[in-house]
Amino acid sequence: MTAAPLLAAPPLPVPERTKHRLLELLKRHGPQTVQDLAAHLGMSVPGARRHLGDLQEQGLIEARTERPGGRGRPQYVFLLTDRGEAAFPKTYSTLCVDVLRHLEALFGEGAVLQVLDARSVELAGRLQADLPATLPLEERLRGLAAWLTEAGFDAVVEGGEDGVWFIVERNCPNLTVARQYPQLCRSELGLFVQVLGLPVTRETRIACGQGSCRYRIGP
Template sequence: MTPRVRDLAQAALAEADLGSPPERTKTRLLELLKRHGPQTAQDLAARLRVTSPAARRHLTDLQAQGLVQVQVEKPGGRGRPQHVFGLTEHAEERTFPKTYASLCLDVLESVSDLYGRDAVDEVLRARSDRLEALLRDLLPPEMPLEEKLRRLIGPLTELGFAPHLEQEGGQWSLVQCNCPNLQVARQFKVMCSAEMAMYTKLLGVPVTREEHMACGQPSCRYRLG
């Protein structure tokens, strides 16, 4: 039996003995990295009570999924370099969700209770105005629509809207497959109307919403022109 085959066999036996499905082991591994910070494969194997080859195999899978990253470090700045594994930002967002949306809703509801619903609408419109001001230099009025749209994709991607463009019969559509503000948008509709008004001003053409995630549809689709 070659060393590679032996390592794989040991890894499989370790998991079988523990009665732990591979996905559950990966979840436990991510939880350990969250709780204890970056660690070596040997440290993780000891905590999981599996062999080092089994831990490395799971870490390789998690790296391929973009959930784990590796750095080469020297213990105490000296000695033999070792591979230290830690969570990526993607893993933090996907596996350990934050409660930012709930906090935002709580704040806006408190503003509404104290100062009325009009005050909330004013706050959300002001937020949209600030974003419009940031994008204005990127999308000057004289720029052709297609170029404006292609320039807009980058900032919208960074903001988490997962956008793409579609064209049919010479007419463009901007499609947003994700809404990072969905919980807020469902409760405060002015956020969506302010977004559509912003696109109308930035792109310089009529904008029609054909799909709306806040109403349960799969995307926010804007027909332009």
């Protein structure tokens, strides 16, 4: 008895498919002019420009001015942002898990936490310079949340009533690693304590199947 064929995924709507092709072109060929991209796709320059404008609004691409070959008239080119690069598959999590596994095998269980804690100390030093204790707590929390969001955690600040604040991470970009190495989450908790100089309690954790990582700041 033969297995039933897998159903093919429905095709993307034409505008979305065009945007995806634009991203692929920029990924493969690097910075491109709107004229080059339009020619690749067999479409008009105004049509390509509209799609590129949408991608810019989404933060996936950016425009800059450069001279072809270092000379000649300046021209606008489009290129992927870090967010646009992140839209393509990466194997960072697999590499990280492999490295931590070998580290643990060579130097023992405590080695993983030592390395992650050393990283947290370095990060805390940078953050403390930008978020000194002289700033109001709310401003420091919002600055920390903004930094976390840049790192892919989609973090927000909640609360404020009765002096109780929360940082809520609605995404975990390191989920594959965190599920296998909870030391990563312990190290993150330590980072918050170092940066804020206050007690921090984790109430929920994405790696445990909950919807967010929720940190209570203060007693």
